[in-house]
Amino acid sequence: MKYDIIAIGMGPSSIFMAYELIKNRSNKKVLLIEEGKAVEKRACPIEKTGKCVHCKPFCNITSGFSGAGAFSDGKLSLYNPNDDDIYVGGDLHKYIGIDETKKLIDYTDQIYLDFGADKHLEGIDHPEEIAKLYEKAKKADLNLISIPIRHLGTEKSHELYGKIEKFLKDNGVEMKFETIVSDLIVEDNTVKGVKIKPSSKIDDENAETEEILADTVVVAVGRKGANWLTNICEKHNIETEPGIVDIGVRYELSDEVMKDVNKYMYEGKFIGRPYPFRDKVRTFCQNPSGFVSSEVYDNNMTLVNGHSYKEKKSTNTNLAILVSHHFSHPFNKPIEYGRNVAKNLNELGGNAVVVQRLGDIKRGKRTWQHDLDNNKVVPTLKAAVPGDITFALGYRTMTDILQFIGEMDKVVEGFANPENLLYGPEIKFYSNRVKIDKNLESSVKGLYSIGDGGGLTRGLMMASCSGVYLARILENK
Numbered sequence: 001m002k003y004d005i006i007a008i009g010m011g012p013s014s015i016f017m018a019y020e021l022i023k024n025r026s027n028k029k030v031l032l033i034e035e036g037k038a039v040e041k042r043a044c045p046i047e048k049t050g051k052c053v054h055c056k057p058f059c060n061i062t063s064g065f066s067g068a069g070a071f072s073d074g075k076l077s078l079y080n081p082n083d084d085d086i087y088v089g090g091d092l093h094k095y096i097g098i099d100e101t102k103k104l105i106d107y108t109d110q111i112y113l114d115f116g117a118d119k120h121l122e123g124i125d126h127p128e129e130i131a132k133l134y135e136k137a138k139k140a141d142l143n144l145i146s147i148p149i150r151h152l153g154t155e156k157s158h159e160l161y162g163k164i165e166k167f168l169k170d171n172g173v174e175m176k177f178e179t180i181v182s183d184l185i186v187e188d189n190t191v192k193g194v195k196i197k198p199s200s201k202i203d204d205e206n207a208e209t210e211e212i213l214a215d216t217v218v219v220a221v222g223r224k225g226a227n228w229l230t231n232i233c234e235k236h237n238i239e240t241e242p243g244i245v246d247i248g249v250r251y252e253l254s255d256e257v258m259k260d261v262n263k264y265m266y267e268g269k270f271i272g273r274p275y276p277f278r279d280k281v282r283t284f285c286q287n288p289s290g291f292v293s294s295e296v297y298d299n300n301m302t303l304v305n306g307h308s309y310k311e312k313k314s315t316n317t318n319l320a321i322l323v324s325h326h327f328s329h330p331f332n333k334p335i336e337y338g339r340n341v342a343k344n345l346n347e348l349g350g351n352a353v354v355v356q357r358l359g360d361i362k363r364g365k366r367t368w369q370h371d372l373d374n375n376k377v378v379p380t381l382k383a384a385v386p387g388d389i390t391f392a393l394g395y396r397t398m399t400d401i402l403q404f405i406g407e408m409d410k411v412v413e414g415f416a417n418p419e420n421l422l423y424g425p426e427i428k429f430y431s432n433r434v435k436i437d438k439n440l441e442s443s444v445k446g447l448y449s450i451g452d453g454g455g456l457t458r459g460l461m462m463a464s465c466s467g468v469y470l471a472r473i474l475e476n477k
């Protein structure tokens with residue numbers, strides 16, 4: 001069997017690539033391969049069971065058509081026309097330039113609108129109030145990034161990606177679900193295709209694999225596939241650069257405390273470099289009236305995340321507080337470091353997300369269930385286990401987070417309230433960054449890397465843009 005293009009993974013990056021090839025009437029024969037299920041078959045049982053049941057072979061939150069996008073909050077980060085840089089979503093602009101990236105965001109945003117995204121934009125109606133927040137942040141030694149956000153909402157994201165799946169099917173894109181790409185076929189530094197096996201055989205290393213050939217293979221494996229990609233790069237000598245890992249917590253506090261940021265910006269992107277380490281610490285993925293969620297990765301690694309619906313509301317806001325960690329010599333394995341942190345904290349929580357009150361951390365005590373029963377901020381992730389996250393997050397990460405919370409309290413009064421909740425671990429894995437040229441081609445001929453997995457993007461909009469951009473390159477190849 002031979003295709004013109006095979007894409008590994010069906011997250012936003014690869015499905016937007018397939019969409020753009022169709023739109024441009026390309027006659028390329030395209031195959032998308034995904035280890036998870038079609039979007040209509042994806043469901044997380046936690047709402048019924050009350051706790052994560054560790055779906056086999058893959059977590060429905062992170063795998064399947066539209067990847068991590070299906071159950072995401074669906075916040076599409078656009079750009080501020082007055083900025084002469086792109087501050088959110090990764091590094092695509094470093095390859096294709098700022099102006100080209102802005103045009104690409106406009107174009108991709110329109111695709112989302114065509115498939116039914118809300119026309120309303122958050123974060124543009126209150127420039128004076130945002131300017132005041134910006135000034136307060138500056139005084140607290142924090143940078144505040146203000147960009148328009150289009151909010152799909154979790155239930156609408158699912159629906160919208162369902163429509164895209166139908167569009168791709170109706171237009172002849174071949175899609176293989178519940179199929180793992182176990183390896184690449186590379187000869188003379190040129191990609192020739194992929195090896196696949198059924199997802200049900202994930203743990204069977206001797207399972208027979210099938211070869212599918214293509215002159216172009218696109219790696220679009222997302223953060224879920226970051227570890228797989230790191231191993232594949234090592235095996236096939238695909239050039240990489242040292243990556244980073246973002247480690248932190250999901251922070252939950254009352255909507256009341258966050259009301260200004262929620263109202264004026266929907267999502268405030270605050271960045272600091274607190275003393276003494278001066279590591280980059282940032283807020284990420286803010287969900288007003290949202291819900292904290294859990295997701296499971298390979299080897300049963302359980303991580304925390306958050307999202308919000310368009311209709312269903314809580315009275316809490318959640319957001320990630322993430323610390324970027326770089327390593328150099330002699331240890332340079334950010335994924336391994338992050339996995340060890342997750343493993344330790346998962347063990348402490350009996351394989352569930354651990355939750356602790358800020359005040360308890362400061363008092364040096366763990367949190368107990370009876371503490372939560374009387375807590376003003378009621379946890380929205382019922383499956384989280386009260387405990388002590390400081391056993392597992394290193395001194396450096398913990399200090400960075402606590403210092404940052406202190407700085408944020410100067411901007412948002414009540415941000416450091418002792419009853420606020422920290423859930424862990426929240427970790428964003430990126431493979432060692434795949435070295436690519438401006439056509440997004442790696443050091444192996446015919447092998448391309450898009451989306452979050454290879455470290456190019458971070459987020460729905462830019463992952464989608466990277467797919468559109470690559471489609472335009474491939475259709476002329």
Ligand SMILES: Cc1cc2nc3c(=O)[nH]c(=O)nc-3n(C[C@H](O)[C@H](O)[C@H](O)COP(=O)(O)OP(=O)(O)OC[C@H]3O[C@@H](n4cnc5c(N)ncnc54)[C@H](O)[C@@H]3O)c2cc1C
Nearest residue numbers: 009011013035063067068072075181222225451452459460
């Ligand atoms: C709960 C949650 C909320 C989020 N909220 C937001 C938000 O509001 N705004 C935002 O911008 N971003 C958000 N994100 C992040 C966003 O979803 C990702 O940035 C985006 O999905 C990345 O797209 P991608 O195509 O690079 O990869 P992904 O969406 O991760 O898709 C990769 C796909 O590849 C598959 N795969 C991996 N390895 C293999 C293999 N070997 N063989 C076959 N298939 C494979 C995976 O199963 C997966 O489906 C959220 C993520 C989560 C989990």
